[in-house]
Amino acid sequence: MARAGAILICVALGISVFVGLGNAAPGRTWHVAVGADSADHAVQVLDYYPRTITVDAGDSITFTMAAVSDHTVTFLSGAQPLPLDEPQKDGRVRFPSNVAFPQGGRTYNGSGLANSGLLSGLGKSWTLTFTKPGRYTYQCLLHPAQVGTVVVQPAGTPYPMTQAQYDHLAAQARTQALAAGAKLRAATRATVSESANGTVYTAPMVGDPARRLALYRFGTDTLRIKVGSTVKWVMTDPDEIHTITFAGSGALPDFIVAAPQAQGPPNLYYNPKVLAPAGGASHAGIGAYYNSGILYPVNPPGPTSYSLKFTKAGTFTYWCVVHVPEGMRGTIVVTQ
Numbered sequence: 001m002a003r004a005g006a007i008l009i010c011v012a013l014g015i016s017v018f019v020g021l022g023n024a025a026p027g028r029t030w031h032v033a034v035g036a037d038s039a040d041h042a043v044q045v046l047d048y049y050p051r052t053i054t055v056d057a058g059d060s061i062t063f064t065m066a067a068v069s070d071h072t073v074t075f076l077s078g079a080q081p082l083p084l085d086e087p088q089k090d091g092r093v094r095f096p097s098n099v100a101f102p103q104g105g106r107t108y109n110g111s112g113l114a115n116s117g118l119l120s121g122l123g124k125s126w127t128l129t130f131t132k133p134g135r136y137t138y139q140c141l142l143h144p145a146q147v148g149t150v151v152v153q154p155a156g157t158p159y160p161m162t163q164a165q166y167d168h169l170a171a172q173a174r175t176q177a178l179a180a181g182a183k184l185r186a187a188t189r190a191t192v193s194e195s196a197n198g199t200v201y202t203a204p205m206v207g208d209p210a211r212r213l214a215l216y217r218f219g220t221d222t223l224r225i226k227v228g229s230t231v232k233w234v235m236t237d238p239d240e241i242h243t244i245t246f247a248g249s250g251a252l253p254d255f256i257v258a259a260p261q262a263q264g265p266p267n268l269y270y271n272p273k274v275l276a277p278a279g280g281a282s283h284a285g286i287g288a289y290y291n292s293g294i295l296y297p298v299n300p301p302g303p304t305s306y307s308l309k310f311t312k313a314g315t316f317t318y319w320c321v322v323h324v325p326e327g328m329r330g331t332i333v334v335t336q
C-alpha cells in the first residue's frame with residue numbers, strides 16, 4: 001500500500017514537471033555585471049562579469065552597470081559594429097540613436113540587432129530573454145574590445161554553474177583586474193625632456209587592452225612646471241578617445257548635447273565646441289578656453305597628441321570632456 005502510494009506521488013510529480021515545461025513557464029533570470037572601476041573611477045575595467053555565461057532557452061539575463069563609464073550590451077549577430085558618428089549636411093555630427101537607445105525588443109533569437117542603448121550610471125540595467133539555443137557574442141559599442149558570450153542551451157538542460165559560482169569567479173577576476181589597474185596607474189607618470197623650444201613634459205593617456213583596462217587620468221595628476229615649459233599630451237591607448245579642455249572662466253562644455261524632438265527620444269549631437277580645437281599653441285593665463293578637440297587612438301587619422309606652452313604663472317585645471325563622470329582631470333601648476 002505504502003509502495004503504491006509512493007509510485008502515485010512520483011507519477012503525479014512527473015506529470016506536474018511535464019505540464020510545467022509545456023506551459024512555457026517563465027525562465028530563470030541570470031545576472032551579469034557591466035564594467036568595474038576603482039573607488040576614484042580612475043581605473044575602468046572594460047569587461048562583463050562573468051564574461052561567459054551559460055543559460056537555457058527561455059531564460060533572461062539582466063545586465064547591470066557596475067561602473068561609472070558608459071557601456072552598451074549589443075548583440076550584432078555577425079554584423080559590423082554600428083558607427084558612432086553620423087555627420088549631418090548642416091555640419092553637425094550626430095550621435096546615432098540606434099547606439100544611444102535600446103533596439104530590438106526584449107527577446108533575442110540569434111539574429112538581428114539587440115542593443116541596450118547607452119547604459120549610464122551605476123545600477124542602470126537592461127534585460128534580454130534568449131529564445132533559441134546557440135553561442136552568442138556581444139560587445140560594448142563604445143569599447144570594441146569589451147566582449148562577452150552567452151551560451152544558450154536547449155530548455156531544460158542542466159546548468160553547468162550556479163549564479164553564486166559565477167559571482168564568486170567574477171569577484172576574483174574583478175579583484176585581479178583592479179589590482180592590475182592600480183599598478184598601471186602607479187606606473188604612469190609624465191616624463192620630462194629638453195628640446196630646442198625648452199622643457200617639454202609628456203603626459204601619457206594609457207590603457208591596457210589585453211587586460212581590458214583604461215586609465216582615465218593624465219599620468220601625473222598635478223604637474224608642476226616652470227613658465228615657458230610645454231606640456232604634450234599623448235594618446236597611447238588604442239581604444240579610447242579623450243580631450244584636453246581648459247574651461248577657463250566659463251563652464252566646462254558638455255560632450256553631447258540633446259535636441260528634443262516633438263516625438264520620441266531627442267536627437268543627440270557631439271558638441272561642436274568640444275570637437276573643434278581652440279585657443280592656439282600657448283596658454284596665456286586664466287580666463288581663456290583651450291581645447292585639444294578629440295584625441296583619437298593611436299591609429300590614423302588622429303590627431304593623437306596636443307601641446308600647450310605655458311607662458312604665465314598660475315594653477316590651471318583641465319578636463320577630458322568625454323570622461324567627466326570618471327573624474328578625468330589634471331592640474332598644471334606653473335611657477336616662475
Ligand SMILES: [Cu+2]
Pocket residue numbers: 216241242243320321322323328
Ligand atoms: Cu577621456
